[in-house]
Amino acid sequence: MxxxxxxxxxxxxxxxxxxxxxxxxxxxxxxxxxxxxxxxxxxxxxxxxxxxxxxxxxxxxxxxxxxxxxxxxxxxxxxxxxxxVDTGKLVVATSEVEVRRLTDLTERARANGLTVTPLTGAELREREPHVTGLAALLVHATxxxxxxxxxxxxxxxxxxxxxxxxxxxxxxxxxxxxxxxxxxxxxxxxxxxxxxxxxxxxxxxxxxxxxxxxxxxxxxxxFRIVPFRGEYHRLPESRNGLIDALIYPVPDPDLPFLGVHLTRMIDGGITVGPNAVLGFSREGYGKGSLDLRDVASYARFPGMWKVAREHWRTGLAEQRDSWRRRGYLELVRRYCPELTLDDLLPAPAGIRAQAVLRDGTLVHDxxxxxxxxxxxxxxxxxxxxxxxxxxxxxxxxxxxxxx
Missing domain, CATH: 3.50.50.60 (FAD/NAD(P)-binding domain)
Known part of the structure; x- marks a missing residue:
């Protein structure tokens, strides 16, 4: 034994x-x-x-x-x-709603014992010339x-x-x-x-x-594991110097996803993503992957129907942008407006295992x-x-x- x-x-x-x-x-x-x-x-x-x-x-x-x-x-x-590499992270607010959320995020970060620095839009631009926003939060320990x-x-x-x-x-x-x-x-x-x-x-x-x-x-x-596909793009090598820190949008506090961000990779490249698209296969990384057993697992689960009723608008928007690359680009251009469709090169997807409880709770912890x-x-x-x-x-x- x-x-x-x-x-x-x-x-x-x-x-x-x-x-x-x-x-x-x-x-x-x-x-x-x-x-x-x-x-x-x-x-x-x-x-x-x-x-x-x-x-x-x-x-x-x-x-x-x-x-x-x-x-x-x-x-x-x-x-x-x-x-x-210790890059630091910039969480960028591009609307007044996000500026208010950023204030809450700053308080939460400090409550967690983190060193963070709020930046104005001008200070953000000075630090990251290719990024724009109304305000930002610099998280040093990323x-x-x-x-x-x-x-x-x-x-x-x-x-x-x-x-x-x-x-x-x-x-x-x-x-x-x-x-x-x-x-x-x-x-x-x-x-x-x-x-x-x-x-x-x-x-x-x-x-x-x-x-x-x-x-x-x-x-x-x-509970059920519901797969969410995170689709990535990669910027061309000519864009490798685009950012110094990692660039994130201000997340929606009601969802367990961080939004489409720009990430420097350890190999020197930069990825764009991920979105959060309901997956039809737990382990199928190709677009259009389907596993009927996986779909049936959450389709028969009462908690998933409650999630769908509460978040159907967000789900439809994510599915739309998954198939419409321009919509995906618009999410990134909110804080990096110089990027174009030609910059979004294919990259491997990921799948997030998200636990959902019977009452429809998306388990955050x-x-x-x-x-x-x-x-x-x-x-x-x-x-x-x-x-x-x-x-x-x-x-x-x-x-x-x-x-």
Whole structure:
């Protein structure tokens, strides 16, 4: 019997396995990943931003873990020689409504212990000559890195510490007894089983299905993972010097998305995005991808209908701009008016796993549920990559207390 099985080879799962082995050198730890490589989904399809924690409610897990995680991410990158750059972030207001929201955002950032600097429109223009707005908030502690490289380093560290990372292996059942938990696995058409004293499930886009295997997704507490495609464009190389800091719009406080932003990447390029389009496949990154099982999962869920009724106008606008590139461009031109359609080159999309509760609540914070022998990370959206190390500490604490 193994000590711990971790399901999920994204950054949260790998950081969790790493944390177990850090606390218990020599423990028998197995990481299971259904894809052929680690970081194939959310961890490898994001903007690469080391977030500062400016947006999150003071006292929430997101606020606390983001601040702690940003420092831990930089420390890990320093130790492993993974490049990162502290760029800073400018949140830009382009309307009077957004100026008022920016004031609220400034107060929230300071409540979270962040150093921020409000800028006038003229000060913004002086700092970023290609960006325009009525006001802006400079968030100093924002950076960029390569989270796929972080995941690969974590996987190597797990193996070096005596753990195992097993890819191309899917979990098909979870059975719990008094003293152990057994996971039924499928690999290359063969069925096997692994038993452990504890299982920690970091399933990302499949979190609701894995939670259901442990009986944690029924009744009034039920949730569904709803996929939102984040579509990106990349600017041509001639635009690589367009910005110095990362440029973000002021987000809508009622939605868990940050809006279409300009992000410097660690390779020197600049991406534009993402939008937030309802996805028809949890793991289909191509435009028009469809998985009927995934659609049926949320189409039959009462909470999704409540979300649709409340946010249908926003949803239609996002879908329209997904197919109408000019509409997408207009979102960016609000703060960077010199960009043209020719600047929006194709780039890979990402998919956000958004947990929705039965009552229609879009879960903003991290959501963790547990049984006697399992801990499930049910909702870990952005800034989960930044927050992976403190999330790992949190779930290992819960697992230890559970056992």
């Amino acid at each position: 193994r000590d711990v099985v971790v399901v999920g080879g994204g950054i949260v799962g790998l950081a969790t396995a790493y944390e177990v082995l850090r606390r218990r050198p020599g423990a028998d730890v197995l990481v299971i990943e259904k894809e052929a490589e680690v970081a194939r989904h959310q961890s490898g399809h994001n903007s690469g931003v080391i977030h500062a924690g400016v947006y999150y409610a003071p006292g929430s897990l997101k606020a606390r873990f983001c601040t702690e995680g940003a420092a831990a991410t930089r420390d890990y990158c320093d130790d492993r020689g993974i490049p990162y 950076g960029i890195t390569d989270y796929t490289a972080v995941c690969r380093a974590l996987a190597s560290d797990v193996v070096a510490a005596g753990g195992e990372v097993r890819t191309s292996t899917a979990v098909t059942a979870i059975d719990e007894s008094t003293g152990s938990v057994t996971l039924t696995l499928e690999q290359n058409g063969w069925e096997t089983a692994e038993s452990a004293r504890l299982a920690i499930i970091c399933g990302g886009l499949q979190a609701d299905r894995l939670a259901a295997m442990s009986g944690l997704n029924d009744g009034a507490d039920a 991290f959501l963790v549920r547990r049984t006697a022998r399992t801990v499930h990370v049910c909702n870990a959206p952005s800034p989960a990559a930044t927050s992976a190390f403190p999330i790992a500490r949190h779930v290992v604490d819960l697992a230890t207390a559970t056992a």
